Amino acid sequence: MPIDNIPELYLNNLKHKPDLFVYDFKMTEDTIKTKVNLNMHMFSFLQIGKKQVHFAGTSVTVNKDQSLLLKKGNWIWTELLDTDAIYYCKLLFFSEKILEDFLEKHIQHQQIIKEEVPYFTIRNDAYITSYLNSLSTISDAPTVFIENLLSVKFEEIMLYLIHKYGEKFELYLKSLIVKETSPFKKIIESKIHSNLKLEEIAFLCNMSLSTFKRHFINEYKTSPGKWLQDKRLQKAKEVLEQGQLTPSDIYLDFGYNNLSNFSIAFKNKFGVSPKEISK
Known part of the structure; x- marks a missing residue:
């Protein structure tokens, strides 16, 4: 089975790997247990369908009422159509540099997190729906503005999720920069x-x-x-x-x-x- 390198698979210019990248993923048939080498942390905002993902130490299944934030690394995921004839999720990739800058700016007293937590489940709500609509609007902006606009939108969703989930989400973000490997x-x-x-x-x-x-x-x-x-x-x-x-x-x-x-x-x-x- 081939291994998909993501987000490189979706990038038009492989020489320039942005710190933030949005991609609309759509399909019209099930994909069962795809091997994925995820090279950036990634939001998977599921809109239509069902997704099951496996990481080294755990697994999770979500439907269109939930989204995921996934730690970079080796994953196996299955994406399934639901009652509709299409599967759709909006992917937001971000680098460790962007994450570290955000943590330094917004989260004080960063204690060391020893446990590696590969995913965080997000309950979709009206705010997230509105947020995703705004991401779609950004794609129509002039190229010169997109990078700065994405930086603002990344900070927005992070601050919203900290407000929504509190310390639990803060601890998860800190765990993303832990280099520990599961036995x-x-x-x-x-x-x-x-x-x-x-x-x-x-x-x-x-x-x-x-x-x-x-x-x-x-x-x-x-x-x-x-x-x-x-x-x-x-x-x-x-x-x-x-x-x-x-x-x-x-x-x-x-x-x-x-x-x-x-x-x-x-x-x-x-x-x-x-x-x-x-x-």
Whole structure:
């Protein structure tokens, strides 16, 4: 599977990489588990459709009522059409320099953040809708003004989100400049209830598949395929036993593309169907 380098894929002039860049991403068919090397931090303001993203230590799924702020790095994401025949999100990329300048200007007493937090979920509201409309207007401005206008708009959305989410968002922004890398086992165990293949998890670990398998066997003394399947099904059973979710709610999260395959694997392991467990 090829790796998409973003935002370079969207830039007309690769020799000049701006500190701020807006791109309207649209598609008319689903894209499943695209490997992305994200080279700048990025707002993904989802307008139509559904998006699922995986980072080294975590994953998240959002719909058109939510947007994401993503840390630069290796991601795997799936973008799905909803009831409409188009998927649309507005992407706002920003450099670490822009972020550091903003933090220095607006956030005092910057304590050191040790935890690496790859994403922040944003609830779309009327202000954000208005903000996105204003970004679209900027694209029509003379080129000479766009850079300065984007700088103002970047500061605006950051200040609004600090107002909306308070210290939680401030801490997230500080975490974006942390250079810490997640340990191998933390990445593996965070993917127990994901729908990623081994080769995709290896990518998130910045390893080839063969290197990943060697590391895995050294750590867990068994093959990664069998270990992950057993762990995912065991976790799925625990979730269903709580009685709050049904098999239809969780099968995608536990590595299965349809409910039928999940039910067959579950019954082969436990002797009962997932529907019986959730009753």
